[in-house]
Amino acid sequence: MNVNDPAFMISLAFVLGYIVRQFSLPPLVGFLAAGFILRGFWYVELTPGLEKIADLGVTLMLFTIGLKLKAADLMEKPVWLGASLHILTSVAIFTPTLMAVGHMGLPLARDLDWGSAVLVAFALAFSSTVFAVVMFQTKGESQADYAKTAIGILIMQDIIAVIFLAVSKGIAPSWWALAVVLGLAALRKPMYLLLQRSGHGELLILSGLLLPLTVYELFEFVHLKGDLGALYVGVLLAGTKKADELSKLLFSFKEVLLVTFFLSIGLRGDPSFEMVLVAAALLLLLPVKLALFYHLLTQLNLMTRPALFASLSLGNYSEFGLIVGAVAASKGWIAPEWLLVLSIALSISYLVAGPACMHAERIYERFSSWLHRFERDSAVPPPVDFKGKPIVIVGMGRMGAATARKIENQRPGSVVGLDFDSNTIARRCEQGHDCLEGDGTDLEFWQRANLEDIQAILITMPNQLAGRNVVKAIREGGYSRYIGVTTAHKDDNSPLLEAGADATYSIYDGAADAFSELVCGRIGSAPPYAAYKAPGEGSL
Numbered sequence: 001m002n003v004n005d006p007a008f009m010i011s012l013a014f015v016l017g018y019i020v021r022q023f024s025l026p027p028l029v030g031f032l033a034a035g036f037i038l039r040g041f042w043y044v045e046l047t048p049g050l051e052k053i054a055d056l057g058v059t060l061m062l063f064t065i066g067l068k069l070k071a072a073d074l075m076e077k078p079v080w081l082g083a084s085l086h087i088l089t090s091v092a093i094f095t096p097t098l099m100a101v102g103h104m105g106l107p108l109a110r111d112l113d114w115g116s117a118v119l120v121a122f123a124l125a126f127s128s129t130v131f132a133v134v135m136f137q138t139k140g141e142s143q144a145d146y147a148k149t150a151i152g153i154l155i156m157q158d159i160i161a162v163i164f165l166a167v168s169k170g171i172a173p174s175w176w177a178l179a180v181v182l183g184l185a186a187l188r189k190p191m192y193l194l195l196q197r198s199g200h201g202e203l204l205i206l207s208g209l210l211l212p213l214t215v216y217e218l219f220e221f222v223h224l225k226g227d228l229g230a231l232y233v234g235v236l237l238a239g240t241k242k243a244d245e246l247s248k249l250l251f252s253f254k255e256v257l258l259v260t261f262f263l264s265i266g267l268r269g270d271p272s273f274e275m276v277l278v279a280a281a282l283l284l285l286l287p288v289k290l291a292l293f294y295h296l297l298t299q300l301n302l303m304t305r306p307a308l309f310a311s312l313s314l315g316n317y318s319e320f321g322l323i324v325g326a327v328a329a330s331k332g333w334i335a336p337e338w339l340l341v342l343s344i345a346l347s348i349s350y351l352v353a354g355p356a357c358m359h360a361e362r363i364y365e366r367f368s369s370w371l372h373r374f375e376r377d378s379a380v381p382p383p384v385d386f387k388g389k390p391i392v393i394v395g396m397g398r399m400g401a402a403t404a405r406k407i408e409n410q411r412p413g414s415v416v417g418l419d420f421d422s423n424t425i426a427r428r429c430e431q432g433h434d435c436l437e438g439d440g441t442d443l444e445f446w447q448r449a450n451l452e453d454i455q456a457i458l459i460t461m462p463n464q465l466a467g468r469n470v471v472k473a474i475r476e477g478g479y480s481r482y483i484g485v486t487t488a489h490k491d492d493n494s495p496l497l498e499a500g501a502d503a504t505y506s507i508y509d510g511a512a513d514a515f516s517e518l519v520c521g522r523i524g525s526a527p528p529y530a531a532y533k534a535p536g537e538g539s540l
Helices: 006-021 027-042 048-067 071-075 077-103 114-124 129-139 145-169 176-186 188-196 202-221 226-237 241-266 273-299 304-314 319-330 337-358 360-374 398-410 422-430 443-447 464-476 490-499 511-520
Strands: 391-394 415-419 435-437 456-459 482-487 503-506
Touching (some): 006 027, 027 337, 048 129, 048 202, 071 077, 071 145, 077 145, 114 273, 129 241, 129 319, 129 337, 145 319, 176 188, 176 202, 188 226, 188 241, 202 241, 241 337, 273 304, 273 337, 273 360, 304 360, 391 398, 398 415, 398 511, 422 435, 456 464, 456 511, 464 490, 482 490, 490 503
Parallel strands (some): 391 456, 415 435, 456 482
C-alpha cells in the first residue's frame, strides 16, 4: 500500500489511537504518534491538501465553540484578565530563562538575543484550543464551568495572537472590517432562517459548513484572521434553537477532520537531535505555565478544583504558537529551526498533558489538601440545598427532563434537577422544572449537600466517563442509597456498576418510564440503597 495514500494514514491513526485508548489515554496521542511514524519511517510530507483539511477541522471546531458560547462569558474577570496576565507574566519569566539556558550552551538558544527570546517566549505562552476542546469532549465536560473558563481564555489568547499577526505583518485590518462585523450582526436573523429552512438532514449540515467558511473568507479579505470569523458567526447564532442541533450534526464530521490536524503536527519536518534536545528542554517550562494558570485563576476567585482542571487543560503549547513562530521566522526575527522545535515541543506537550487531563480527578484527590492553601476564602460556595426533595436527576437534557416530568405527574414536588450548563438550567426552569446549577463530578459539591432526604438519584449524561465520575463522587460524598444511570451502549454498564451504580437503564428501552415507576413506589420508605439492587446490568 502507498504510504501517501490517505487510507493508509487513517488506518495507522486508527490502530495507534485504538492502542492508546486501551491504556485510558486520549486517542489524539495515537494520532500524533502516527504523524511522527509516517514522517520518521516513510518520509511522508505534509501536503497542501492535508494542511487544508486540518485547517478546515480547526475552523469547524471554532464555529461549534461559538454555537455554545455566550459573549458575556468573555467578560468574566478570570477570562480576560487571566489570559492577559498569563501571557505577560509568561513572557516575563520565559524570556530570561531562555537567555540563561542559551548562556549555558544549549543549541539554538545560545544564538538568541533579547528580542528573539521575547518572540519565542511569546509563542510558548499560548495554549492549544484544539487540544482543550477535544479533551473536554472526550470527558463529556464541554459545558462545565471550568471548561467555559478555559475556552474563554483560549479565545482571548487567539485575539491577542491576531493582533500580533496584524502588527508583525504590517497589515492593519481593512476599513471594511468594521462594516463586515456589523453587517454580519445585522444578518443574524436571515442566517438563522437559512438554518431553520434547511430542515434536519444533509442540507442543514451543508449550511453549517457554508456559513463558517464564507465568513472565514470574508474576514481574510478584510485582513482579519479567518478562524475568528468562524467563531464570530457561531457566537451570533448561539442561543437559537438550531444551534444545539447543528453542533451535534457537525460533531462527528469535525472530529474526523481534526484527526488530520493531529497527523499534520508530526509531518512538519525532519528534526535533528539538537532540535529534539531543545524541545525537550522547553517541556521544563510546562509546570511553570500550569502553576501560573492555577495561581492566577485562584486569585481571581475560582475554587481549587475548577482552577486545577482548567489549568491542566491549558498546560500545553499551541498551534497558534506555530503561527507566531512561522511569522517571526519569515521576518528573520528567529532562526527557521525554531519552527520545527516549536512543533516538536507542541507534540510532546500533548503527550504529557493528555494523560494529566484524563486523570485530573486523581491528581486533585492526591494534592487537594495542599492546593486548597491557594484558594481565597471568598471563593468557597455556600452549602448545597436540594430543598428536601427525595429525587435528584443529574443531567437535565432531554432524558432527564422527560424523567422529571413523568415523576412529577405522579409525585408533584418530589424532583430537583442538577446540571452544570447554565443555559440548560434556564431553559428547564422556564418549563417549570425545579433545578440547581452544579457540577455532579465534583466530590466537594456532594460533601456540601444534605443527602439525608434523598432517596434516589438518576444520572442522565450522554458521556459514559462523565457519568462514571458522577457516580464515584456521589458515593465518596457519603450517599448510600439508590443510584441509577442511563446508558446508550451496553458495554457502558459494567464500568458504571463497578463505580457504585445500582442499575443501568438503556435510553432505548423506556428508561424514563422504568425509573419513574421504581422510585415512585419507593418514596416514603427510604430503605438503604442495597434494597433497591436490580438483578443485573441494564435491568428495568
